[in-house]
Amino acid sequence: MRAARGVIFDCDGTLVDSEPLSALVFAEALVAEGLSITPEAALAAFRGRRFALCVQMAEQMLGRALPADFEPVLRERTAQAFRERLQVIEGAATLLEGLHLPFCVASNAPRAKTELSLTLTGLRHHFGERIFSAYDVGSWKPDPGLFLHAAGAMGLDPADCLVVEDSEAGVMAGVAAGMRVVAVLPEGRPDWLPAGVPALDGLAAVRAHL
Template identity: 55%
Template structure:
């Protein structure tokens, strides 16, 4: 166990859409491949369709809409084409590097993506050194958001009670997972995404720029988790 003192807090970052600006690129590939299969999506629809979800889940929904199975090569091709696009166009989410550089709290990342993808995207964006061995994949835990298991596993592995954890997410399923785990949830919702109202309706504290996150986390760090847990 890579634990912290029990008085410590833990910030759990989602990866795609929170640390790395990958979801727009992935949704572009998904839109192209779905179009070739006979399903048309706008850019906004494609992004919402895949945001925060396991690839096999949204591929299954594509198949349901088509009324037929997609080729077995669809997911490997999606991952390969996405990786090619990441190699040239992937960037960190604006201002997130400064957040993790200056964050005075322990932190990790917990993602629905395979570990290989997490490592690749963090490496491409220069964020990997900040996370070291504090990387958690749903594929290794066997729990995908909105199941809280991934977040609970990360907290337990690092020796921090769930009530002492804050989750930073950008998707409805991620927000639901964090709240189900008994954690505080902050939702990154840039203005152009149009997601703030829905994320707040789920119970998250929404913000539209990573520049705002340190102030929010500073405020959260002054809360009494024991009192909050009884409310």
């Protein structure tokens, strides 16, 4: 197995435990609009996806357009929930502190959201300027463009990068980019995970794949 020369981390659900919180706030907002959906169903439907696609899917479920201010209101409510309850994923700080090769974070979220998440969980100082947002690059997972941009910014060939992900969209983006991928999935191996992608029970297991 080719040794990794750099690591690309997803943020939400990989380094910070934000996915359940985001799904809860999203579900509450959709229920207020008249859609019957649980946080668990919202998490299953929207995890790791581009926000615009999530809104489009929600509007299809609802049968009408959401209000024009739905996104900014939802983002502020989500940020407030993060400020009150966001937790770091177990093992994230230890893993980052012990890495002796280039690494970065590449997220489908706006940079401001990623910055907030990393700051609230005490991880921000590990990344410097190595934070890449799909909104800045103009490419959202599962398209490989964001990961290819991140690899290029670190001066690495895609094949020399290890992607650490937790969502189907992120895993597919890493595979499409020609990178090695591991999926941190404590709940077990899902049907959508490609055969060649290991399912890890936690971040501590990432070291064995470097």
